[in-house]
Amino acid sequence: MNMNEPNEPATGGSTRQTGPVILDLKNISLSFGGVKALTDISFDVRQHEIRAIIGPNGAGKSSMLNVINGVYRPQQGEIVLRGEHRKNMDCHGAAKAGIARTFQNIALFKGMTVLDNIMTGRNLKMKSNFLMQALYWGPARREELAHREKAEEIIDFLEIQAIRKTPVGRLPYGLQKRVELGRALAAEPDILLLDEPMAGMNVEEKQDMCRFILDVNDQFGTTIVLIEHDMGVVMDISDRVVVLDYGKKIGDGTPDEVRSNQNVINAYLGVAH
Numbered sequence: 435m436n437m438n439e440p441n442e443p444a445t446g447g448s449t450r451q452t453g454p455v456i457l458d459l460k461n462i463s464l465s466f467g468g469v470k471a472l473t474d475i476s477f478d479v480r481q482h483e484i485r486a487i488i489g490p491n492g493a494g495k496s497s498m499l500n501v502i503n504g505v506y507r508p509q510q511g512e513i514v515l516r517g518e519h520r521k522n523m524d525c526h527g528a529a530k531a532g533i534a535r536t537f538q539n540i541a542l543f544k545g546m547t548v549l550d551n552i553m554t555g556r557n558l559k560m561k562s563n564f565l566m567q568a569l570y571w572g573p574a575r576r577e578e579l580a581h582r583e584k585a586e587e588i589i590d591f592l593e594i595q596a597i598r599k600t601p602v603g604r605l606p607y608g609l610q611k612r613v614e615l616g617r618a619l620a621a622e623p624d625i626l627l628l629d630e631p632m633a634g635m636n637v638e639e640k641q642d643m644c645r646f647i648l649d650v651n652d653q654f655g656t657t658i659v660l661i662e663h664d665m666g667v668v669m670d671i672s673d674r675v676v677v678l679d680y681g682k683k684i685g686d687g688t689p690d691e692v693r694s695n696q697n698v699i700n701a702y703l704g705v706a707h
């Protein structure tokens with residue numbers, strides 16, 4: 435595959451122009467004791483793409499995201515990020531390389547305000563540490579103000595100005611999910627991994643989240659890899675979809691291709707293996 439050629443617009447629900455491959459997962463296998471979570475999985479992600487990972491419960495979707503951002507280290511395979519080959523990622527390295535993520539179960543500081551939670555997403559961008567803040571109060575203060583400004587921009591973007599000072603634990607679930615997206619965006623990622631961003635949401639909240647995901651992709655040019663169970667959403671917003679079942683890849687292609695793939699239909703209808 436030519437890494438420098440831009441891709442044709444997707445033939446699924448989107449007319450998005452995607453770029454060269456930014457992330458390439460090659461023959462990834464991961465097991466926990468006797469449990470094979472992922473077996474020889476390969477797929478790539480193009481710049482500016484919205485790439486979905488779907489599959490029944492326990493298929494290995496979250497494990498795959500955890501491999502991409504270094505929470506899990508695969509026993510076999512290779513991760514190629516912007517052409518750089520590695521056996522595995524580490525969490526800090528992934529964050530420094532511009533990968534941010536949200537989690538299936540919201541991972542926010544419930545007692546802290548929305549603004550402060552979003553500020554925690556700026557950690558890697560902050561140059562001044564505690565000692566510098568004590569010694570060089572002026573520059574550290576200016577840096578803090580610049581980070582706050584960025585956090586406020588994200589708050590405006592996600593339309594959560596009214597709750598910026600509210601402790602996250604007091605917010606309804608749908609808004610907490612939006613704040614978690616805000617915290618990931620605060621890192622200004624190139625690649626955003628979203629683990630079930632719409633889980634537990636009502637129809638209106640899902641529509642809002644869909645709009646924000648598309649806007650992030652469109653306005654910031656962020657590449658998005660998402661796990662989602664709502665097939666309507668997946669087929670609507672994704673350029674390409676990879677389908678896992680029992681840790682194996684059973685489908686990969688545009689939403690139309692995946693929809694008509696017999697293995698995928700069987701997996702979702704629960705045909706015996």
Ligand SMILES: Nc1ncnc2c1ncn2[C@@H]1O[C@H](COP(=O)(O)OP(=O)(O)OP(=O)(O)O)[C@@H](O)[C@H]1O
Nearest residue numbers: 466469470471489490491492493494495496497498
């Ligand atoms: N830390 C772990 N220790 C042991 N087994 C694990 C661990 N993480 C995942 N697994 C196992 O790996 C398999 C894949 O799990 P994973 O959570 O990746 O699936 P999933 O497709 O994300 O499922 P769901 O849709 O239910 O979230 C499962 O059998 C699971 O029990």
